[in-house]
Amino acid sequence: MTNVMKLTINKVEHDVDVDPEMPLLWVLRDVIGLTGTKFGCGIAACGACTVHLDGEPIRSCVTPVGDVEDAVVTTIEGMGTPASLGVVQKAWVKHQVAQCGYCQSGQIMSASALLDANPEPTDVDIDDAMSGNLCRCATYPRIRAAIHEASKMLKEDA
Amino acid sequence: MAKKTKAKTAEEPKPKKKRSLTRRVFMLGSMAIAGGVAFGAYHYKKPFKNPLQDADGDITLNPYLFITAAGIKVIAPRAEMGQGVHTTLAAMVAEELDVAWDDVEVIHGPASATYYNAEVLKLGLPFADYSKSTVKDVVSGVTDVASQILRQQITGGSTSTRDGFMKMRQAGAAARLALMEAAAYEFDVPASELKTNNGEVIAPNGSRLKYQDLALDASAIKVEQNPPLKDPSDWRYLGKAMPRKDMVGKVTGTAEFGIDVKQDEMLFATVRFNPKLGGKMLSFDGSKAAAMRGVEKVVDLWDGIGVIADNTWTAFQAAQSLEIEWGDAPYPADTDGIYAEIEKAFDDEPNSVLRDDGTIEETLAAASQVIEASYRVPYLAHTAMEPMNATALLQDGQLDVWVGNQAPTVIQEQAAKAVGLSTDDVRVHTPYLGGGFGRKPEYDVAVQAAKLAKAMEGRPVKLTWTREEDVRHDFYRPAALARMKGIVSENGPSALKLDIAAPSVYRNQAKRVLGITPPGPDKLLVEGAFDQPYGIPDFQVNGYLSNVEVPVGSWRSVGNSYNSFFLESFLDELAVAKRLDPLAMRLNLMKDLDKPSFDTLRAVGDISGWGAPTGAGRGRGDGFGRGVAFCYAFGSPTAQIVDVSQTEDGVKIDKVWCAIDVGTAFDPSIIEAQVTSAILYGLSAAIYGDITFEDGEVVEGNFDEYDALRMGTTPPVEVKILQSTGHIGGVGEPGVPPSMPALANAVYDLLGKRERLLPLGKSVDFVSV
Numbered sequence: 001m002t003n004v005m006k007l008t009i010n011k012v013e014h015d016v017d018v019d020p021e022m023p024l025l026w027v028l029r030d031v032i033g034l035t036g037t038k039f040g041c042g043i044a045a046c047g048a049c050t051v052h053l054d055g056e057p058i059r060s061c062v063t064p065v066g067d068v069e070d071a072v073v074t075t076i077e078g079m080g081t082p083a084s085l086g087v088v089q090k091a092w093v094k095h096q097v098a099q100c101g102y103c104q105s106g107q108i109m110s111a112s113a114l115l116d117a118n119p120e121p122t123d124v125d126i127d128d129a130m131s132g133n134l135c136r137c138a139t140y141p142r143i144r145a146a147i148h149e150a151s152k153m154l155k156e157d158a
Numbered sequence: 159m160a161k162k163t164k165a166k167t168a169e170e171p172k173p174k175k176k177r178s179l180t181r182r183v184f185m186l187g188s189m190a191i192a193g194g195v196a197f198g199a200y201h202y203k204k205p206f207k208n209p210l211q212d213a214d215g216d217i218t219l220n221p222y223l224f225i226t227a228a229g230i231k232v233i234a235p236r237a238e239m240g241q242g243v244h245t246t247l248a249a250m251v252a253e254e255l256d257v258a259w260d261d262v263e264v265i266h267g268p269a270s271a272t273y274y275n276a277e278v279l280k281l282g283l284p285f286a287d288y289s290k291s292t293v294k295d296v297v298s299g300v301t302d303v304a305s306q307i308l309r310q311q312i313t314g315g316s317t318s319t320r321d322g323f324m325k326m327r328q329a330g331a332a333a334r335l336a337l338m339e340a341a342a343y344e345f346d347v348p349a350s351e352l353k354t355n356n357g358e359v360i361a362p363n364g365s366r367l368k369y370q371d372l373a374l375d376a377s378a379i380k381v382e383q384n385p386p387l388k389d390p391s392d393w394r395y396l397g398k399a400m401p402r403k404d405m406v407g408k409v410t411g412t413a414e415f416g417i418d419v420k421q422d423e424m425l426f427a428t429v430r431f432n433p434k435l436g437g438k439m440l441s442f443d444g445s446k447a448a449a450m451r452g453v454e455k456v457v458d459l460w461d462g463i464g465v466i467a468d469n470t471w472t473a474f475q476a477a478q479s480l481e482i483e484w485g486d487a488p489y490p491a492d493t494d495g496i497y498a499e500i501e502k503a504f505d506d507e508p509n510s511v512l513r514d515d516g517t518i519e520e521t522l523a524a525a526s527q528v529i530e531a532s533y534r535v536p537y538l539a540h541t542a543m544e545p546m547n548a549t550a551l552l553q554d555g556q557l558d559v560w561v562g563n564q565a566p567t568v569i570q571e572q573a574a575k576a577v578g579l580s581t582d583d584v585r586v587h588t589p590y591l592g593g594g595f596g597r598k599p600e601y602d603v604a605v606q607a608a609k610l611a612k613a614m615e616g617r618p619v620k621l622t623w624t625r626e627e628d629v630r631h632d633f634y635r636p637a638a639l640a641r642m643k644g645i646v647s648e649n650g651p652s653a654l655k656l657d658i659a660a661p662s663v664y665r666n667q668a669k670r671v672l673g674i675t676p677p678g679p680d681k682l683l684v685e686g687a688f689d690q691p692y693g694i695p696d697f698q699v700n701g702y703l704s705n706v707e708v709p710v711g712s713w714r715s716v717g718n719s720y721n722s723f724f725l726e727s728f729l730d731e732l733a734v735a736k737r738l739d740p741l742a743m744r745l746n747l748m749k750d751l752d753k754p755s756f757d758t759l760r761a762v763g764d765i766s767g768w769g770a771p772t773g774a775g776r777g778r779g780d781g782f783g784r785g786v787a788f789c790y791a792f793g794s795p796t797a798q799i800v801d802v803s804q805t806e807d808g809v810k811i812d813k814v815w816c817a818i819d820v821g822t823a824f825d826p827s828i829i830e831a832q833v834t835s836a837i838l839y840g841l842s843a844a845i846y847g848d849i850t851f852e853d854g855e856v857v858e859g860n861f862d863e864y865d866a867l868r869m870g871t872t873p874p875v876e877v878k879i880l881q882s883t884g885h886i887g888g889v890g891e892p893g894v895p896p897s898m899p900a901l902a903n904a905v906y907d908l909l910g911k912r913e914r915l916l917p918l919g920k921s922v923d924f925v926s927v
Contacts, residue, residue, distance in 0.1 A: 018469075019451075019472075022469070022471050022472075023471060026469055026470055026471035029470070030426055030468075030469040030470050030471070031469060033420060034411075035411070035414075035417075035418035035420070036410070036411020036412065037411070038415075038417070038543070038544070038592070039417065039470075039545065039622065040543055040544075040545070040625065040861075041625045041860050041861050042474075042624060042625055042860075043625075043860055043861075043862065045860055045861035045862045046543070046861050048543060075411070076410065076411035077410070077411050077412075079410070080410060081410060081412075082406045082407065082410050082412060085406070085409070085410070089409045089410060092405075092409040093401075093405050093406060093409060096399075096401070096402055096405060096827055096831070097405075097409070098240075098402070098404065098405055098408035098409060099240030099241070099242070099831055099832075099835055100239055100240030100542070100543065100544070100590070100591060100592050100593040100594075101240065101404060101407075101408030101409075101413055101415075101590065101592070102415060102542075102543040102544045102592025102593060103543045103592075104408050104409055105411045108409060126869060127869050127870035127927070128870070130868075130869040130870075131868040131869045131870040131871075131927035132868075133868075133869070134543065134861060134866060134868060135543070136541060136542055136543050136593050136595070136839070136842075136866060137240045137543075137593065137835045137839075138834065138835050138838030138839060138842070138866075138867055138872060139831070139835070140838070140867070140868070140869045140872040141834060141872065141874060141875060142831070143869065144869070
């Protein structure tokens with residue numbers, strides 16, 4: 001039995017031969033080797049696995065890979081590199097947000113989706129968009145500051 | 159800018175003072191080292207070797223650094239689990255070595271006794287941090303030796319910067335001296351006439367040589383092991399907010415956590431162990447799992463089952479399909495039964511009476527009015543964001559283990575034992591930890607991975623637990639009970655008796671790690687209560703040990719995490735009974751005992767505007783509540799004030815203020831982050847944290863049942879850092895303990911309802927997201 005699927009991840013096409021029921025998270029991590037997206041809960045309760053599907057933030061741990069075949073997937077690796085940081089990542093560095101850092105890929109994916117949809121989010125907007133992303137180091141105050149910072153930076157860039 | 163070193167006259171060797179250890183001190187020392195003397199006195203005299211070896215053109219000058227073509231590679235002998243310690247330890251080396259910050263890279267390095275932590279064992283000593291008694295100094299000296307004998311490389315107890323302060327700076331300074339000696343030869347100029355600047359040695363005539371070009375020669379030069387160090391007034395890195403070395407990796411998904419380790423031909427695995435913790439595995443049927451597509455092997459691990467597959471998801475699915483018959487747990491089957499069992503400990507003799515000021519029993523017997531209360535806190539899980547995992551490869555008689563961990567030498571020994579190798583044949587690699595919080599000095603997952611690797615010899619196996627396995631197989635913060643009696647007048651508390659009963663973290667961990675059960679008083683059981691700087695004339699703290707066999711371990715701030723809730727809540731009850739201002743009442747109790755504590759508590763009052771605007775002491779009026787609490791733990795007095803309010807959606811935490819005296823603030827940004835994190839970790843536990851049992855199994859399995867603060871429920875936190883204790887205080891843990899009673903006291907102020915059980919979320923309706 002073969003289930004070869006074409007996935008577009010960070011603008012690169014991948015052919016994968018896996019069970020279509022397999023969550024996108026594990027295809028990314030174990031099959032393709034993109035380990036920036038993290039496993040935290042497996043039930044969409046912590047947001048560590050957040051990626052963009054056609055620009056929308058989704059929890060890849062509960063998204064069967066069969067459902068994303070014709071979609072465009074963006075992961076943290078597609079947001080910038082150490083040598084060339086994206087705007088949100090720059091704001092994260094400026095505010096020295098990360099502690100253990102494990103949840104931050106998911107936080108950044110949720111934050112950048114928020115900023116795409118709402119370039120000047122209020123604190124309430126941030127609460128609504130970000131409360132699905134758990135951080136056990138509780139870096140929330142700096143995440144909030146970094147989102148406001150990124151909003152400012154995006155405005156200046158525009 | 160040239161680096162200055164203060165001229166320092168060579169110290170004459172001091173004649174060794176003969177200290178006559180009193181019997182009492184000797185006894186305490188023996189207890190504190192947990193029987194470690196059994197290893198004999200040989201090891202501690204033998205100098206530790208440098209576990210690093212020159213490789214790939216990189217040159218090592220001492221166990222803490224390589225000089226590489228790209229710059230300086232610092233070995234941080236402590237795990238980076240978010241607390242920023244790689245950055246601060248690297249800053250200590252860079253400060254003395256005189257190199258540019260951007261040229262410094264940090265790695266964890268190998269497991270080695272060289273990197274033992276001298277400070278962590280002192281945590282078990284039954285003394286208050288604020289007391290500066292000779293006895294404490296003498297016994298501390300004893301544990302220096304004991305710790306070396308135990309040879310353990312441990313990250314914990316908020317000790318890393320205290321332990322590293324001399325070692326890391328000396329490593330940088332000694333390397334700089336050797337580089338200058340090498341340059342002196344090249345320039346033909348005495349070393350004393352040379353200067354350094356950002357990775358170069360500079361001759362009087364202005365010629366320069368890069369450290370890289372001098373490294374090979376320098377590595378052969380023997381220099382003073384206790385080189386002169388910079389005066390703190392000359393520091394350019396320490397004391398400043400440095401850009402964290404792990405930040406860019408962590409915002410780009412390129413930082414490698416244990417769960418991200420990649421090896422060629424790697425397989426993926428998971429395990430299922432008995433949810434009735436400590437119970438046996440009676441039988442299992444793995445045939446369905448073994449037949450699943452992608453499953454390589456089902457491995458009988460004797461007390462559990464491992465499933466190895468070609469990806470983690472398949473391993474999870476296959477593990478679900480296992481049919482396993484589990485034996486019973488060795489503790490009562492449900493939560494109430496467990497609490498009842500712990501309560502029985504009060505019927506025994508106390509294990510410790512570490513505070514016994516005045517004549518408590520006589521005073522209580524003679525008093526006309528005694529206030530009494532009982533408190534209880536539940537078991538807690540750590541729930542680090544990164545579920546437990548480890549990768550192992552057994553090949554050619556050597557085992558490699560990659561695991562985010564807080565105790566690499568322990569892992570090395572236990573993994574070796576598990577697969578029948580000698581310790582020297584095991585290499586432990588410590589990537590970043592996606593949170594530790596005290597969960598990861600434990601070796602369970604590393605040993606499981608080692609056994610799976612043995613079953614697949616020659617192929618690396620990455621073992622990942624499901625979140626449910628992680629929550630249900632923790633080494634929990636123990637449940638604890640307290641019974642308290644107090645006498646209070648308009649002048650404040652005059653008598654206080656605390657009886658505390660809980661299972662022993664200290665004994666549990668020592669038994670697991672060292673195979674011995676240390677006798678004597680268990681300080682961790684009563685820390686945060688007996689050791690607080692309150693001058694109450696009759697003050698007694700009794701610790702009662704319970705033998706309930708639910709696995710327990712160190713949870714961020716250990717015993718302080720529950721004792722501070724007991725003590726600080728009850729002090730609030732006493733204040734309320736006589737309408738005393740709870741902050742002023744505490745200030746009065748500590749004013750003659752410890753000035754840093756007094757100043758810390760006063761500082762938090764100042765930044766929060768305590769007393770204003772109503773002037774009524776605490777209340778901000780109807781619909782608002784305010785609570786205060788204090789704890790002296792891990793060397794740092796910490797005071798917090800929490801504001802709450804009643805909203806339509808429930809009780810909301812509006813703001814938290816914290817003052818902490820860390821003694822020496824090496825990096826204010828990291829300290830602010832750590833203290834904020836600790837407070838919010840504590841508040842999460844205070845509102846949500848509750849591990850319960852049914853049928854011998856932990857009920858909660860995932861974040862839907864074991865939640866924590868999130869963006870929409872997190873209050874702003876304001877941290878004031880003080881530096882007056884005269885020693886290096888801890889930073890990662892001291893913020894946790896006062897957060898819980900400060901919140902409970904604020905809730906009392908708001909609702910007039912005293913909450914004596916945690917979590918508060920069971921009886922108080924908090925705002926949710």
